[in-house]
Amino acid sequence: MFFLPVILLFLVFYFFLLGGLFFFLKIGLISLAFQRLGLPPDLVFALLLLSLVGSGLNIPLKRIQSENLLPEQVVEFFGWKFRIPAAADSQSTVLAVNLGGAVIPGLLSLYLIWRWFSLIVLFKVATAVVTVLVNRVARPVRGLGIATPALFPPLVAA
Structure with a gap:
């Protein structure tokens, strides 16, 4: 679209x-x-x-x-x-x-x-941490969808 x-x-x-x-x-x-x-x-x-x-x-x-x-x-x-x-x-x-x-x-x-498959455990832990933290700040916005602060996910992932 x-x-x-x-x-x-x-x-x-x-x-x-x-x-x-x-x-x-x-x-x-x-x-x-x-x-x-x-x-x-x-x-x-x-x-x-x-x-x-x-x-x-x-x-x-x-x-x-x-x-x-x-x-x-x-x-x-x-x-x-x-x-x-x-x-x-x-x-x-x-x-x-x-x-x-x-x-x-x-x-x-x-x-x-x-x-880097040998680091799969670290990938899973990092993904879980980012998922939980972003889920806490995400909010539904009518007519838009789920919104998070723009720089929050990449800053948490870093």
């Missing part, structure tokens, strides 16, 4: 951000971190580019139908009161996964788990 009015603005912003990331790659700050994980600089740049471009693409997984009951109303018509029974309004919610924010980082994480 694309949100066209906003996506062009974000795409321009992402390419400026990508230019900054390319600069940091060239001076070696980001590539040093990823080389310690065993990834070559060209692959790092490709992953960052795919993640930035893919962040505007949500892959729908499931559509969930729900009914909202509208409250019963009392209407007065020439002195007579009529009760209008509650009506059902049908809505649907789309469950989607973001390509750049979930799929690509998830695939990178699976690769790192496969590569």
